[in-house]
Amino acid sequence: MIEYFLGFGSFFGAWQFYASQFWLRIQHATPIAVALYHIPNALVGVLATWVVSRTLHLVPSHYIYACSMFAFTLGPAFFLPQTATTTYWALSLPGVALVTFGPDLAFAAASIFITSNVARSYQGSAGSLLVTN
DSSP states (O other), rough: OOOHHHHHHHIIIIIIIHHHHIIEEEEEEOHHHHHHTTTHHHHHHHHHHHHHHHHHHHHHHHHHHHHHHHHHHHHTTTTTTTOTTTOIIIHHHHHHHHHHHHHHHHHHHHHHHHHTSGGGGGHHHHHHHHHHH
């Protein structure tokens, strides 16, 4: 569960903030352009949720969880080789799209994991602990 909180916190707490700062300060994008750069989060988030709904009963949740950690790690790695002249479409878009799979896959897998590993009387409390992240 520590991985879940660290991954989720790094995505919302650090990565999105520093990605926006990179686009604004290094690449000198306009604020409206930076807002538009985050649109793939919503679009790919819907896709990731659909993928999880179709695969969760076929694939063990720990594999889905491992894929989410892979997305949390590899998505921001797309920002490492970027320069001030790198276009958004070359590296930022794939990084934004990939990192979006992280929280969507992790939440579904962690929900299954945490609620199935506690007594039935504590499943509501365990689920609320996960949701209040």
